[in-house]
Amino acid sequence: MHCHSSQCISDSEIKNPFAVSYLTNAFGFTPESALAASSFLRFKSPEKPESVTNLLKTYGFKQDDITKLVKRYPQVLGYSLERISSKIEFLISKGASSRDVVAILARNPNILRRRLDSHVIPIYNLIKELLHSDEKAIAVMKDGKNNLFSYASVSDIAVSIDCLRDNGVSQSNIADLLLRRPQLLGNCGRLKQTVEELKEMGFDPSKKNFVWAVIVKCRQGDSKWRKKIDVYKSWGWTEEEIFGMFKLYPMCLGTSERKISLVMNFVVNKLGWGLSVFPAYASIIALSFEKRIIPRDSVLQSLLSKGLIEKKSYVPKVFMLTDKVFLDRYVNCYECANELLKLYRKER
Structure with a gap:
């Protein structure tokens, strides 16, 4: 009987006791994980695993590297x-x-x-x-x-690349897709279906945003896609308006339903902006709510309360600025910069 903490493994469960012992002692496996991993291994003595370990060391692997590799892929x-x-x-x-x-x-x-x-x-x-x-x-x-x-199979990847090329996606945009979401090229069936759906929506495959639309659409099933559309509709959007914004900024349907609701509630109810701001500033949907939107709003609300800026200065563009530009324009240039910076950092 092999025991660890409150759990015990009977000897009858162990098909390769040496492998279990070796993984536990040499790589720090728990008895349970060692038992599971031992089902992939047949060595009955240390010579085989030690030869692999020594080989990896000749290629620059450190012991920690080898341990991590073995734990992930015994x-x-x-x-x-x-x-x-x-x-x-x-x-x-x-x-x-x-x-x-x-x-x-x-x-x-x-x-x-x-x-x-x-x-x-x-x-x-x-x-x-x-x-x-x-x-x-x-x-x-x-x-x-x-x-x-x-x-992925070689043929699936080749078919995916050919599908994109045949539909007018440029070499550079295919490369961009590869760099951003390489796994999508491994599912040629899903990719082909997505390309056709996007073309039916009016997307131009030669444009840069087509790749982003492919990424967003491929990553979610029909049910999740539909739920996100329903969230927008609950705020008064029509499907035509939603897909119009999607064509301008595909990531508006790439974030979670919760995130969409958070941003919509903030923009419409707290700031009082109409839906008309979104076509020009649709990327606000994808910005970090906790790390960008809320900290900047706190600074701007403080400036408004002090009479240091006018209400008309609080426009959607402030959320698009880089951190450096935002801090220069709305924090560092005021006498109360330390207070504003403290507020900004606290909210982040």
Whole structure:
């Protein structure tokens, strides 16, 4: 019987007791997580996992790096040295540093299970073709959002890219989509459907905002999409007005229902602005409510109460300014700057 805290694991549950013990002692697994991970492993002695550990160290992995990798992807301890080294050598040949390799495998360890010649290299080449440099391709591989190398098929990615090209999306905009949401290219069926839906709405695929619309629409199912539209409608918007704003600023439907309600309530009920401000300042919907909108409102309300600015100076544009410009115009130029700055920081 193996016990940890209040939980016990009977010996009959353990198919590979050595692996459970090894993971617990060498990598700090709990007995429960070690038991789960041991189902992927067959080694009965330390030679195999230690050979993997030593190999990773020759490529610049520190013990903490190896522990994190093993905890996320214990299967690595059962892989052949050639299987691991071939992927690492490929990355190095493309200019990846040892820390790049650590980051890539930490975020996308499933790359180790995919075949180099039929999966990793073809996908890498597709990415490099879009981005025109190994450096940018390596950066995409380091991105935690990127699961192209883990789960997507080469054919699906190629079909997605061809679909975008055939519909008039520029090379640079496809590259932008790859950098922002690479995983969307791995679901060619969903991408094709989204492209057609957006074209029916009147989007021009050659425009920059088409990519953002694809990102927003692809990331949510029909139910969530409908709920967000209903939130806007509850504030008096028509569907025509909602989709008109979506065409101008796709992210207005990319934030949560709660966030939409918060901003609408603030703008309409607290500030008394009409819906007419949104076509020109639709991006206010995507701004951080707690870290930008509320702190700036607190400063402006203080200035209004002191008679230092007029009501007409409080316009939607103040929320679009960079932090530096806002502080220069509405905080640092007043004698009470310290008080205003304290208020601003308190609200953030």
